[in-house]
Each structure stands twice: as structure tokens, then as C-alpha cells.
Amino acid sequence: MDSVQTYPCAERLSLVEQVHGCTVADPYRWLEDSSTAETERWSRDQDDLWLTYAGTLTSRFRWKNRVRQLSDVGSVSTPVWRGGRCFTLRREAGGHPILFVDETPLLDPKQLDPTGLTTLDAWQPSPDGTKLAYQLSRGGDERSTLNVLDTATGELIDGPLDGCRYSPVAWLPDGSAFYYVRFRQVRRHRLGDPDDTTILDREASYGLELSADGRWLTICTTTDLWFADLTTDEPPAHLPQDTTTIMSVGPDNRLYVVTASGIGIGDPAQPTLWREYIQPEGPLTGLAILDDVVLVATASQIAVHDRETGARQSAIDLPGFGSVGSLTSDGNRAWFTYTDSVTPPTVYCYDATTGRMTGTASGGQRAETQRLSYTSPDGADLELHVIGNQGGPTILYGYGGFGQTLTPTYSAFALAWVEAGGAFVTATIRGDAPHRESTKQQTIDDFIAAAEYLIAEGWTTADQLAICGESNGGLLVAAAITQRPELFAAAVSSAPLTDMIRYELSGLGERWTSEYGSVKDPDEFKVLASYSPYHRVTDGVKYPAVLLTAFGNDTRVDPLHARKMCAALQHATASQRPVLLRFEPDAGHVTGGINLAADMLAFLADQTGLDR
Structure with a gap:
């Protein structure tokens, strides 16, 4: 016509x-x-x-x-390990996404809403794996509400908290509270407490990171950065920056600083003093700090770097020219997804101890x-x-x-x-x-x-x-x-x-x-x-x-x-x-x-x- x-x-x-x-x-x-x-x-x-x-x-x-x-290929996310428990989001061919803990279904949006209109927008387990913060929206409107459940019983223990559109969640180590973004403000929520503590009241799109020991909190937007030592009563310090900067304290208690020009490293006690560490070969899409090495992911490559010096050692041999995503790690292993024009997203595991990669690409066109x-x-x-x-x-x-x-x-x-x-x-x-x-x-x-x-x-x-x-x-x-x-x-x-x-x-x-x-x-x-x-x-x-x-x-x-x-x-x-x-x-x-x-x-x- x-x-x-x-x-x-x-x-x-x-x-x-x-x-x-x-x-x-x-x-x-x-x-x-x-x-x-x-x-x-x-x-x-x-x-x-x-x-x-x-x-x-x-x-x-x-x-x-x-x-x-062609769409009925199924999928599985890279695993997130917390407290020795493995969390993955899985979708069988022709089915819908279900969140699993180990091999047990934990959260099925269709059981919550048989109409199929409810979407699991995001999820974050507590460090010990006993609790899960998750966000739901309905009808594709992305207006997420946040809930918390007990991963052992599946029972709801907190929420719903509205105004949490794609909010990051940064749990305290003991799982008693978390930092998050609600109504575009940074807040701290203690489980069971109806009143949040406001950390930053200026409305913006925030990213949050909390160190594994619960001491160092970093807050960032595209134009601003704040850094806080939670062992003190001081409010987050606003740090000057010339370009978009992301800071995070790694499991080795070193400060990692990501800018458009590369990755720096320093001491979290002196967050404005850091040195050049790694120069990625393209825009950074992921960073994983393993026991022995650091993995630096760009859109179509994962490079292996020495953890102490940052020197490049090798690159992981990928199946072809495609896209790398969703990099997660535990100990000396890392998981990532790979996809290309004919390969559905597939999870691979890289073991830094042996240097081997495991994973099987799906057959296809x-x-x-x-x-x-x-x-x-x-x-x-x-x-x-x-x-x-x-x-x-x-x-x-x-x-x-x-x-x-x-x-x-x-x-x-x-x-x-x-x-x-x-x-x-x-x-x-x-x-x-x-x-x-x-x-x-x-x-x-x-x-x-x-x-x-x-x-x-x-x-x-x-x-x-x-x-x-x-x-x-x-x-x-x-x-x-x-x-x-x-x-x-x-x-x-x-x-x-x-x-x-x-x-x-x-x-x-x-x-x-x-x-x-x-x-x-x-x-x-x-x-x-x-x-x-x-x-x-x-x-x-x-x-x-x-x-x-x-x-x-x-x-x-x-x-x-x-x-x-x-x-x-x-x-x-x-x-x-x-x-x-x-x-x-x-x-x-x-x-x-x-x-x-x-x-x-x-x-x-x-x-x-x-x-x-």
C-alpha cells in the first residue's frame, strides 16, 4: 500500500x-x-x-x-554472589524472567501479578544474602516501588517504598539498612523504620557505592561527586571535578577512580590524591577486582591487568566480534555476558587462577x-x-x-x-x-x-x-x-x-x-x-x-x-x-x-x- x-x-x-x-x-x-x-x-x-x-x-x-x-532463546544473568549464595535472573525460552537464589525460585513477577504487566526493574541482595531489595513497576511506566523480602522464607519484610525509579541500593554489611535514592534524593533507610534519613536533598539522578566494610560511601551524578567516611558524623564532602568521575572503594580497600581519561587508584582517606593506574583501550563498561588481577571491560573486549601495578597482562579470548556486558566477580573468578549479531547473550566464567574461560555459546543462525x-x-x-x-x-x-x-x-x-x-x-x-x-x-x-x-x-x-x-x-x-x-x-x-x-x-x-x-x-x-x-x-x-x-x-x-x-x-x-x-x-x-x-x-x- x-x-x-x-x-x-x-x-x-x-x-x-x-x-x-x-x-x-x-x-x-x-x-x-x-x-x-x-x-x-x-x-x-x-x-x-x-x-x-x-x-x-x-x-x-x-x-x-x-x-x-528467534526471540525464544531463553536467558540467564551473570551471577551475583552474596554470603555464599548465588542470585541469577533466568528466563526459559518462551517464558518470563524469574529471580533465583541458588536453584530455588525466589521472585516471580507473574505470581505477584498474573496479568503479566508487572516488571522486575532491579534487585540487590544484602551482603550476607539473607535479604533482597527489589523494585517493581507496572505497565512499563518505570515508576518503581521498592520492597525487601527474606530470602529464606520469601516473606515481605519491608516496603513498598514508592518514588524509587531505578534507584541504586547500597546495603550496610549487616543488612540492617541501606542507602538508596527516593524521589531523586539520597536517603538512608533502616528496615522497619517508616522515617528515612535524608543524606542529600538536592534532586538529581544519583549513583551510589558503599565499601564492603560499610565505611566509605560515594555518591555521584554526571557533574558532581561526594565522598563520606561513615565512621564519623561529618556529612558527605563535595569533591571538585573537571569531568564526570566515579569513585568506589574496592574489596582491597583501595580507592578506584574512573574518569573519561582512565582509571586511577588511591587511598580513600585522601580521596583527592590519586595516581594513574590503567588506561582502557576504549570507553569503560565494567571493572572487576579479583584476588590476583583486575579485569577492565570495554564494549567488545576484556583486558586482564596486574592488580598491584595496573600493567596489562593479556586479554580474554572472546568468541568473536560482539558485545561484552554485565561483569560480576567473586574471589578469583568473574562472569560476563557475550553477544553478537547471531549469538544470544551467553554467560561465560573466567578463572584468573587457571586463566581458563568456560561457557557455551547458544547455537543459532x-x-x-x-x-x-x-x-x-x-x-x-x-x-x-x-x-x-x-x-x-x-x-x-x-x-x-x-x-x-x-x-x-x-x-x-x-x-x-x-x-x-x-x-x-x-x-x-x-x-x-x-x-x-x-x-x-x-x-x-x-x-x-x-x-x-x-x-x-x-x-x-x-x-x-x-x-x-x-x-x-x-x-x-x-x-x-x-x-x-x-x-x-x-x-x-x-x-x-x-x-x-x-x-x-x-x-x-x-x-x-x-x-x-x-x-x-x-x-x-x-x-x-x-x-x-x-x-x-x-x-x-x-x-x-x-x-x-x-x-x-x-x-x-x-x-x-x-x-x-x-x-x-x-x-x-x-x-x-x-x-x-x-x-x-x-x-x-x-x-x-x-x-x-x-x-x-x-x-x-x-x-x-x-x-x-
Whole structure:
């Protein structure tokens, strides 16, 4: 289906505002309020439009079955050892995650809520393994409540404590209390006590670390660091820093300091005096301090270093070019996950005493990841990771923000596409690690340059090239189609930010000014206005086919961004390709699962010719 005869009526307001002396039009401001009769009517009409189009995609059911088959691989987390007990999160093929202690099921979210809408967001055992702090949310909204249970009996012994969205938990050694983040403040909670002690009342996103002996507490944000000796009554000391710094006191009672430039080591009694220790070969993703060595993990490598000197000794021999994650340790052993384009996440164990690694990769599809180099317009050398065949329908995927690392990972979505004859390409662009420092326009330019490279080198054509991204990647996709629409046949922008002039006013936008900048600053406003996708939509342009996806329980990115972008594109486009909005009322941030993946694949296959 190449065209939509008519789009739902959407009134264009003559709303114009002056911001720092610049004129900003916002014709679809009314779509920000989801509760009005006008927005509800428009949304129902968009639902009907999507369902009508989706009904023409006869391949949806085939895609759904194949994605389900490729997803049913099961998983197990790296073990967390506490008090001689082993905690793991396991999911059998076709099942849901269950937390085990040793070989006994401890926490099953579906037993707590048979509807399956409750999610186990995070969990942290006490040092002696007798208690478990865990966080639950419902419907994908990520508004976690924290509870504590007895690991021997499974009985609830504290909670629920609300306002604990992805809170770190730092237990005292005896398990009587813990430090955590509630309502974005650092607090100490003693089990059974209804009143917390507030440690830092300034609202922020905090990380917490407590030394094994319970003496040294470190608190960090992206811009600040505090360090406390809990044997004194002194409040946490604010430490000056020039860059993002993470401090932690290791099991050897040495202070480990992680900055963008490397790892330092020192004495916790003098936290501002430390020396250079290890220089990782890429952005650090994990650090494990074993009895004899220190393991330093980057996105696709684990290096072994001498614990005393920090000198590099060797690297763990990984199964291939993929991604390393979830590094945990106990004594002289460490566990980590490995995944690549065709290998589901698999747990491996490295024994530093013998130097041996154990673990069995899951059998699966065979597809080689090719690494291609290309150059951005300003001369930056970047890389593409490609699976699939050259010369046909191709999906280009990107993210480009928050220092995220994009190395090959297992994706049922990508494998299903490649099996059907397409190619799937991941662009490593600035904004991702290791290219953290960049402007958003550089990130967009990098992504566009990747598309141009794929076309110029014969990997695909503009009529067969689709782009895809979610969250910050959804913003990237929306920006790319408004700046270079002729390069793409289709685009999927999932849970995107699109109105960058007003992004701070909804969802978690006000917490992201360090990534995007703030409209309150005149210079940063000009940058935001220059690439804001919603404001760059132009009447009469032939835009590619666009599928915007949004989620009713998304507390990070409000669906208003997708609604406003959809209305703007439907009004403006001069092409015969459809602009559609797919909305899931009961899902959270990019949590649509197999049905969403199947719909996206069917849409992209229809628009790029893979299904023909």
C-alpha cells in the first residue's frame, strides 16, 4: 500500500511565539493534551488509519511468527554472589524472567501479578544474602516501588517504598539498612523504620557505592561527586571535578577512580590524591577486582591487568566480534555476558587462577558481521556494522546519544530481516561511545553520511533504504528525514523526541539538558531550533513513508512528540507514501515486544520492496 487517500483532520493553529527574539510556530500545540475531546478524536482516527493500513500487510503474521521463534532463546544473568549464595535472573525460552537464589525460585513477577504487566526493574541482595531489595513497576511506566523480602522464607519484610525509579541500593554489611535514592534524593533507610534519613536533598539522578566494610560511601551524578567516611558524623564532602568521575572503594580497600581519561587508584582517606593506574583501550563498561588481577571491560573486549601495578597482562579470548556486558566477580573468578549479531547473550566464567574461560555459546543462525569504514563530511572516521547481503532492501539503524555503545548484539528483529533477504546496518556515530563529544548536528550528519555511503557503494538504493531508531534514535531518524528526505524510502521513528523547543516540559526532558541543551539559554535555543524535526517539516516536500510509534505508559518521552510530528508530516508531505502513527496505550518506553517488531518489519518490507 503506497498511499493513504485522506488523513484525519487536524486543525492548524496560527500559534506563533517569540523565543529569544526568534519566531517559533507551533500549529499543533493542541495535540500535547491527550485528554481533550479533539485529541482523543484525532487519536482514534489515527488508530483506525493504522489498522486499515496494517490490514493490507499480509506478511505481518509471518514476521510475527519468525520474530517469536528467534526471540525464544531463553536467558540467564551473570551471577551475583552474596554470603555464599548465588542470585541469577533466568528466563526459559518462551517464558518470563524469574529471580533465583541458588536453584530455588525466589521472585516471580507473574505470581505477584498474573496479568503479566508487572516488571522486575532491579534487585540487590544484602551482603550476607539473607535479604533482597527489589523494585517493581507496572505497565512499563518505570515508576518503581521498592520492597525487601527474606530470602529464606520469601516473606515481605519491608516496603513498598514508592518514588524509587531505578534507584541504586547500597546495603550496610549487616543488612540492617541501606542507602538508596527516593524521589531523586539520597536517603538512608533502616528496615522497619517508616522515617528515612535524608543524606542529600538536592534532586538529581544519583549513583551510589558503599565499601564492603560499610565505611566509605560515594555518591555521584554526571557533574558532581561526594565522598563520606561513615565512621564519623561529618556529612558527605563535595569533591571538585573537571569531568564526570566515579569513585568506589574496592574489596582491597583501595580507592578506584574512573574518569573519561582512565582509571586511577588511591587511598580513600585522601580521596583527592590519586595516581594513574590503567588506561582502557576504549570507553569503560565494567571493572572487576579479583584476588590476583583486575579485569577492565570495554564494549567488545576484556583486558586482564596486574592488580598491584595496573600493567596489562593479556586479554580474554572472546568468541568473536560482539558485545561484552554485565561483569560480576567473586574471589578469583568473574562472569560476563557475550553477544553478537547471531549469538544470544551467553554467560561465560573466567578463572584468573587457571586463566581458563568456560561457557557455551547458544547455537543459532549463521551470519557474518562486516565492519565498513566511512567518513563524515567534516572528516571524522566512523564505522558501520553490517549483516546480510549487498544490493537489496536495507535497514540503517542508529542511536547517537548519551554515550551509548553500539556494538553487535543479538536481535530477533535484525535476524528476521536478514533471513528474508535484506541487510541490517548499525551506524556507530558521534554521540555514541567512543565518539561521545559532539554536537547533535554532527550526529545527524554522521547518520546521513552513512546512508550516502551505503547508496554510493552499491549496498542499496534510495528506493530500498529504510532508517530506524528509538528514543534518542527516534529523534535521529526524524531529523534525518526532515533534512534529507530524498535518501530514504521509509523510516520508523519509535518513541521519539521531535519538538526540541518544548522537550523540557514533559516526560524526563528536564533531566536531559546536559545532552541536548536548554531553550532557556539563547545560544542553546538556536542549536535546538536548527534541527528540531517538528519545526523543520516543510510543506510540499516528498517525505518517505513514515511510521511513528508511541506508548501510553511512556514516562520518559511523552507521546505528544509523535502526535505533533505525525500531524505535521501528514499535512506537509507531497509524496504518495503513507505517514502513520501506531500507538500502544498499555506499553512503556519502547516496550512493544514481538507485535511491535512484526509491524515495523512488515511496514519496512512493504515500503522497500522486500515483500515483493
